[in-house]
Amino acid sequence: MIDINSIISEMTTEGSQVIIPLIQQMLGLLPDIPMIKLMVSFILWKPIFAALICPGFSTLGILLLFFPWIERKLCARIQWRVGPREVVRWLGGIIQLLADTLKFIFQEVIIHKDAHKFYFLQFPLLTFIPALLPILFVNIASADAEYPLVAIQSPYAIQIMLALICLFPVFILGMGWASNSRYAFIGTVREAFMYFAYEVPFIIAVLAMIILFGTSGSVAITEWQSTWWRWGIICNPFAALAFFIGSAMATSRLPFEIPEADQEVAFGPFVEYSGIGFGLVYIVCYEKMYVLSALMTMLFLGGGNGPYIAPLGDLSGAVWFLLKTIIVMTTLAILRPIYPRYRLDQGLGMGWSAILFLALIALVLSIIMRSVGMVL
Amino acid sequence: MEEGEKNRNIRILHSGVFTPLRRWGTKWSLWPCHFVTSCCGVELAHAFACGFDGERLGTLNMGIARQANFIIVEGTITRKMAPALRIVWEQMPDPKFVNVIGACGQRGGIFWNSYNIVHPSDVVPVDFFIPGCPITPEGLLRGVRAVQEKIEGRDRTTIEFKHVDLPSVEKEEHRVPTTPKIFAPTPAIRVDVPREVDWDFGKEVVNNLKAQLGGLYNSIAITDKNRIAIKTTPENLMEVARKLSDSMGIDHVKNVNVIDVAHERKFIVEYMVSGYSKELMPVIITIFTEIGRETEAEAEPGFPSLTPLWESANYSEREMHDFFGVSFEGNKGMNEKFLLAPDTPEYPLRKDFKVEEELYVLEEGVPLAPTIKPPEELTMPVSEETLDEAEKNDEMVACIGPHHPGSGHLRWIMRLKGDVIVEVNPDPGYVHRSMEKLAENRLYIQNVPLFERANISDPINMNLGYVRAIENALGVEVPERAKYLRTIMAELSRIGAFFYDAGIFSLFTGHSTGFMYVWAIREMILEAIVRMTGSRCTPSFIIPGGIRRDISDDVLELTRNFTFAIDTRLRKFEDIFVTNPVFIARTKGVGVLTREDAIRCGIVGPFLRASGVEYDIRKAEPYEVYDQLDWEATTGDAGDCLGRFLGRLEEIKQSVGIVRQAVDAVKGMPRGNVISEEILGEYKEVSDDIRGYFFRVYGNLVLPKGEWTSITEASRGTLLYSIISDGESNVPYRVRVVTPCWMNLRGIIEASKGERVADFWTVYGSFGYFPPEADR
Structure with a gap:
């Protein structure tokens, strides 16, 4: 039996509402109708706000709508081109992805006769589970804030996020298997190999940070990095580098765009997807990027820490957090026009030699720093 | 083609709910699966590279049928390619659109009476035809806009024409050109006519x-x-x-x-x-x-x-x-058949197989071009032997192409053992347009534009080789100024072709920026050729005895300035691509051909030189003014992908030097006289500009009896033309063209053996393989 009253009282206790001075006046003007009041307080209830607005669903949606445009435009500028522009000329083509999305939605979905129909259709949807769930554990409040802004508070947040992120390739393998096409097979096997290449150093790099922080709760980590010289990237740059390269591998960015190399295996696991099916896998790649960038921001770039912006109140941390996340995403995106593609065996070799070595150095460094207590 | 396919896509777009959203989304998100079928693909690449940037319109080149909704058919569809076109079209999700670019895609263009072509409109429903041979990038983008307007609901049926009264001119009768073709009924063919030479x-x-x-x-x-x-x-x-x-x-x-x-x-x-x-x-x-x-x-x-x-x-x-x-x-x-499709006529180059004759005067009721039936079979089988052998050895057979983002226009049948290539079997001929047969039915001079179409990324050298064979037969000495101008153009064309290869290579290694950078440089080279000749890719400017018309000094000065601009941009390209550690890791030591292997496989040109053979026809048998200029042939010893690529980069620098020297030399020469007087005969007054006298001078060209072979150093290697003349007809009895890419095909197969799957594209890219040139 759910006790509505206790939930309402929990919603309205001090510190559980998001306070934004900029719109507080406006909220005050709302008539004292119980329903509206309740709904507004529900949305501004911190766990719900984190899950639905920021860094959760809405932020993700807006980012996904504009980030591919940013990426294409950035690539185009590096390549002496203009990039998407004519769609709404006075906006500079900024809603290009909206047009693409509408096209995908209304396009025919082809399921070829050799495909395993059931799995072929469900895997693009299922991929959203490991892509969306890690966001629930992201804390975007700054260390100064009295109360965190996070959907689920857990002392094991980082481990859970890591576990969900490592689930990703399973779904891609499933897609390739269900597609039943030779390019998809080759691409799937490549995906599996790349998974082996990055997973171990990636996990070790995160482990190094957990050892350094002495905690794996997202709130505690933000508090630990309260000043800029205590940010993870400064305390343990090796871990940051290993993590960054690992994320580039995990998101199939160039130079590690090996599983879906379009000149070689024609988008590998996704070769048979059309219409909204392809739209989903196209989007899910960016989602993966968002999650990994958010994790990088949390672990290495101080999370929501930054100068306090008074009018934004609790959202001040969110602004800094998003800014850092977008910078990481852009850095990942900018790899595309700069690097050619490694071969599969070279990617594997790097994963098991250079990057693993980097991660191990990071681990040792963390242990030393922790035991000596240099920064604690 | 089934009934009711025409405009089906528009009906889909205009039915159901959310129609305006649907139309708007489709309009701004036309993703072409670039169906690169022949030479127009070069201009397509220009349209989507940084010169014109087709991505402005929201069109993203996709290359994979399932995810694209728009086919741009680039030029000729051969009998072998037609099933592929149909398959790709059927794989695409609705609503889908088709644009056909280039003259060959409409009624066959210059290859209209070839035995191996099909009209794309018989195979798939076409929305727009864009004329030109090749089309310009502007034309292509205009075609994309036309499709967008069609999606919005505007169509050519809704265009309103303005009615004007023009003063009628008395219609003259159609005049048949004054040079009909003369075929000797029983020609005496000898290939060993002895000749007294000082040798x-x-x-x-x-x-x-x-x-x-x-x-x-x-x-x-x-x-x-x-x-x-x-x-x-x-x-x-x-x-x-x-x-x-x-x-x-x-x-x-x-x-x-x-x-x-x-x-x-x-x-x-x-x-x-x-x-x-x-x-x-x-x-x-x-x-x-x-x-x-x-x-x-x-x-x-x-x-x-x-x-x-x-x-x-x-x-x-x-x-x-x-x-x-x-x-x-x-x-x-x-x-088994190699170049030809299963339904191509048997033994087409035998003399008893006749192609359709050209009609100068259209008669009532006679169709404009031959009606060609599209192929009915939609399968493209792989030979049983390959499949059996693969099964026996527990290997996987993967077919790359003919429509694949990284296949070019031919099919590679790969036998893979894990990630290692056991063997690659080529299946060429998807762009075989039967140039050799068509040449037997056209005047000598009409074959100049025909052979140029073999490779529009390197047109001038294609042209030069054929013309040199004729000049050699006639014993014509080309004026000095014309020789220099030909050299300038040939070298520009060579630079352009090498940049083309570099661009494709960088694309194959996944580096699109390198592609864009070199395409920007190509844009400058094409601009120089346009100012000289008036055409971007197919100038047909070199004619027996000289060049069509003199080139002014300011254009030459501009060309010289371009060479400095090329230098600067080439450095930027080297910074981002050539010195890129990932690129070097991918290419160094990959696809090695030793000197012996290279000679055994018969590969030619810069690829042979990269394996250590010092063979450059410009040095071995100098033609034009190559022996009077200061340059060096480049050779290397590595014989790997990186060596082949760096060798050509070095050749670009040498070619730039040749252009500069030649421009300096030409500027000091008196103007005029660019066509040999021996060939002009009584029309000596047009020696600086042939316009208006072309067929009078060249229409009745007859070569002396015998076989006339010329070898030319085209950009990708030895280009061999062998013309067999009977001494009576004004059409060649047989023309044999061996293009460098055709010879290099064997090298690709050999070099990719035992490498990893991803390395196949490195090897392929490093060979600068241009399928229309190979298939002719």
């Missing part, structure tokens, strides 16, 4: 040969400078070849040719061979025999193959088998 080394070689071959030959003659013809019998052929190989060091075959002499009921089969030792480099020895032409019996006339001795003859022999039905015994590929 001491040749006499020495002939004496040597006579002593060594003993009774194995019928006759030996010097047919021209650096050309020797040996006549022998089919039985003795192998023995003669072995003797040449052992004692003289002849190590490769440049050409395998069959000439059908139908009225004498015989085939002449000839092998053009040469060696890469210093003194033999410019020499071409033709070994030929005559065999009976069986017309009654079912069996194909047999002939001993030289492939066991010279591997480089392999693919050309298979090609000749397709064309003439001569079975080369000892070559393994004789039981």
Whole structure:
């Protein structure tokens, strides 16, 4: 039996509402109708706000709508081109992805006769589970804030996020298997190999940070990095580098765009997807990027820490957090026009030699720093 | 094509709910699966590169049928390609649109009476045709806009025309051109017409040969400078070849040719061979025999193959088998078609297969072009042997192409063991447009634009090679100024082709920025060629005896300035791509061809030089003004993908130097007189500009009897034209073209053996393979 009253009282206790001075006046003007009041307080209830607005669903949606445009435009500028522009000329083509999305939605979905129909259709949807769930554990409040802004508070947040992120390739393998096409097979096997290449150093790099922080709760980590010289990237740059390269591998960015190399295996696991099916896998790649960038921001770039912006109140941390996340995403995106593609065996070799070595150095460094207590 | 397919996509877009959203989304998100079928693909690449940037319109080149909704058919669809076009169209999700660009896609263009083409409109429903040969990038983008307008609901049926009254002009009668074609009814075909030339080394070689071959030959003659013809019998052929190989060091075959002499009921089969030792480099020895032409019996006339001795003859022999039905015994590929499609007419190059004649005057009721039935079979089978062998050895067979983002326009049948390539079997001929057959039915001068279309990324060298064969036959000396101008254009064209290769290479290694950078440089080169000749890719500017018209000094000055701009941009390209550690890791030591392997496979040009053979025709047998300018041929020893690529980058720098020197030399010369007076005859006053007198001068060109072979250093290697004339007709009896890419195909196969799957594209990109040039 759910006790509505206790939930309402929990919603309205001090510190559980998001306070934004900029719109507080406006909220005050709302008539004292119980329903509206309740709904507004529900949305501004911190766990719900984190899950639905920021860094959760809405932020993700807006980012996904504009980030591919940013990426294409950035690539185009590096390549002496203009990039998407004519769609709404006075906006500079900024809603290009909206047009693409509408096209995908209304396009025919082809399921070829050799495909395993059931799995072929469900895997693009299922991929959203490991892509969306890690966001629930992201804390975007700054260390100064009295109360965190996070959907689920857990002392094991980082481990859970890591576990969900490592689930990703399973779904891609499933897609390739269900597609039943030779390019998809080759691409799937490549995906599996790349998974082996990055997973171990990636996990070790995160482990190094957990050892350094002495905690794996997202709130505690933000508090630990309260000043800029205590940010993870400064305390343990090796871990940051290993993590960054690992994320580039995990998101199939160039130079590690090996599983879906379009000149070689024609988008590998996704070769048979059309219409909204392809739209989903196209989007899910960016989602993966968002999650990994958010994790990088949390672990290495101080999370929501930054100068306090008074009018934004609790959202001040969110602004800094998003800014850092977008910078990481852009850095990942900018790899595309700069690097050619490694071969599969070279990617594997790097994963098991250079990057693993980097991660191990990071681990040792963390242990030393922790035991000596240099920064604690 | 089924009924009701036309405008089906528009009906889909205009039905159901959310129609405006649906139309808007589709309009701004037309993703073309670029169906690169022939040379127009070069201009498509220009349209989507940084010069014109088609991505502005929201069109993202996708390359994969399932995710695209728009086909841009680039030029010719051959019988072999037509099933692929249909399959790709059917794989695409609705609503889908088709644009056909280039003249070949409409009624065949310059190849209209070829035996191997199909009209794309018979295969798939077409939304818009964009004319031009090739189209310009502007035209292509205009076509994209046209589709967008069509999606919005505007169509050409809704365009309102303004009615105006024009003063009517009295209509003149259609005049037939004054030069009808003359075909000799029973031409006397000889390929060894002896000729007195001043060539001491040749006499020495002939004496040597006579002593060594003993009774194995019928006759030996010097047919021209650096050309020797040996006549022998089919039985003795192998023995003669072995003797040449052992004692003289002849190590490769440049050409395998069959000439059908139908009225004498015989085939002449000839092998053009040469060696890469210093003194033999410019020499071409033709070994030929005559065999009976069986017309009654079912069996194909047999002939001993030289492939066991010279591997480089392999693919050309298979090609000749397709064309003439001569079975080369000892070559393994004789039981299947190689270049031609299953439904192409049998033995199309035999003289009793006639192509449709050109009509100058259109008559009532006569259709404009031949009606060609599209193929009914939509399967593209792989040979049983390959599949069986793969199954036996537990391998996977993967077909790459003919429509694949990284296949080019041919099919590679790969046998894979894990991630390692066991063998790649090529399946070329998807752009085979039967140039050799068409050339037999056109005037000598009409073949200039025809052969240029073989490779529009390097048009001037294609043109130059053919013209040089004619000039050689007629004994025409080209004026000095014209020689310099030809050299400038040929080198610009070479730079352009090398940049083309570099762009494709960077795309194949996944680096789109490198592609964009070099395409920007190509844009400048094309601009220079436009200002000189008036055409971006197909100028047909070089004609027998000189060039069409003189080029002014300010255009030359502009060209010189461009070379400095190329330098700057080339440095930027090197910064981002050539010195990129990932690129070096991918290419160094990959796809190595040793000197012996390279010669055995018969690869040519910069790729042969990268394996350490110092063979550059511009040095070995200098033509134009290459011997008067200061430059060096580049060679390397590595023979890997990186070496092949860096060698060509170095050649670009040499070519830039040649252009600068030649421009400086031309500016000091008096203007005018760019066409040889020997060829102009009574029209000497047009020696600086041929316009208006073209057919009067060139219409009745007849070459002396015999075989006229020219070798030219085209950008990708040795380009060989061999024209056989009967001395009476004003059309060639047979023209044989061996393009460098055709010879290099064997090299790609050899170099990719035992490499990893991803390395196939590195090898392929490093060879600068241009399928229309290979398939002709």
